[in-house]
Every structure is written in C-alpha cells, then in structure tokens.
Amino acid sequence: MRKAAARLLWRTLAVLSVALAVIGAVLPVMPTVPFLILAAWAGGKGWPALEAWLLDHAHFGPHIRHWRERGAVPxxxxxxxxxxxxxxxxxxxxxxxxxxxxxxxxxxxxxxxxxxxxxxxx
Structure with a gap:
C-alpha cells in the first residue's frame, strides 16, 4: 500500500512537471527544460517508462542527459x-x-x- 502511494506521488509530480514544461514551451516567461529535468527525476522514482521517453526525446533528451552527467547548461x-x-x-x-x-x-x-x-x- 505504501509503495503504491509513493509511486502515485512520484507519477503525479512527473505529470505536473511535464504539464508545466508544456506551458513553458508556449509562454516565454516560463522555462521548459528545468521542469523536464524534474519530470525525468520523478519519473525515475515512480515511472521508468516516462523517464526513458524523456531521456530518448530528440530535442530535450540531450539537455536532460547533460544536466545529469555534468550539471551542464547550454x-x-x-x-x-x-x-x-x-x-x-x-x-x-x-x-x-x-x-x-x-x-x-x-x-x-x-x-x-x-x-x-x-x-x-x-
């Protein structure tokens, strides 16, 4: 029960982060990649398929991987x-x-x- 609740919370954080990233892609005052980094992190805790999809994404995947590997920012x-x-x-x-x-x-x-x-x- 506790494990299922934790997975649900991680997934909720991941989905919320992806939603904020989508908003950030449209609004110039809000960032996109930091929310995707957060989504990948939360996905790694409770939704490995989402994490893999974000890491393999053609546009955002390299930014997330660079951040994870070296804390690099373009x-x-x-x-x-x-x-x-x-x-x-x-x-x-x-x-x-x-x-x-x-x-x-x-x-x-x-x-x-x-x-x-x-x-x-x-």
Missing part, C-alpha cells in the same frame, strides 16, 4: 535566462511593490545568474 540557455531575469528586474522597478521586494527579488535573480554562469556548458 550557453544559449544561460543568455536567455539572464536576459529574462534582467528584463524582469527592470520591469519590477516600475511597479508599486515595496522597496524590499524591488531590491530583494533582483538580488536573488543575480545570485541565480551567477550560479548559472558557473555551471559547465554542454
């Missing part, structure tokens, strides 16, 4: 993520958000960008 993805975070940080400055949010969120984005650029490239 240069194009780094530039795109940096551009999106910078655009978001600039637009945020023109909103009526509290000053702490307008400073704190871009600071977190800067930390993420630094971490991202320190990752090896595929």
């Amino acid at each position: 240069r194009r993805a780094k530039w795109l993520a940096t551009l999106m975070m910078t655009s978001s940080a600039v637009m945020m400055q023109f909103t009526p958000l509290p000053l702490a949010v307008r400073i704190g969120v871009p600071a977190v984005m800067a930390a993420v960008a630094i971490w991202l650029w320190r990752r090896p490239e595929a």
Whole structure:
C-alpha cells in the first residue's frame, strides 16, 4: 500500500512537471527544460517508462542527459535566462511593490545568474 502511494506521488509530480514544461514551451516567461529535468527525476522514482521517453526525446533528451552527467547548461540557455531575469528586474522597478521586494527579488535573480554562469556548458 505504501509503495503504491509513493509511486502515485512520484507519477503525479512527473505529470505536473511535464504539464508545466508544456506551458513553458508556449509562454516565454516560463522555462521548459528545468521542469523536464524534474519530470525525468520523478519519473525515475515512480515511472521508468516516462523517464526513458524523456531521456530518448530528440530535442530535450540531450539537455536532460547533460544536466545529469555534468550539471551542464547550454550557453544559449544561460543568455536567455539572464536576459529574462534582467528584463524582469527592470520591469519590477516600475511597479508599486515595496522597496524590499524591488531590491530583494533582483538580488536573488543575480545570485541565480551567477550560479548559472558557473555551471559547465554542454
């Protein structure tokens, strides 16, 4: 019973991650590959067929495998993520958000960008 419930939770996380990745493929402000990496990981825990399908996918499979093997992120993805975070940080400055949010969120984005650029490239 407990094993079946755990498998159901892993599969639910995998399906939710794939759904978010599909949304990310359509919306420019939401990423795709990180959700597919999460889906492959969750699939490996409770849905090996989904994990195998994602790893063998012609477009996304290499990105997932590079991440698993070396934590690698393609240069194009780094530039795109940096551009999106910078655009978001600039637009945020023109909103009526509290000053702490307008400073704190871009600071977190800067930390993420630094971490991202320190990752090896595929």
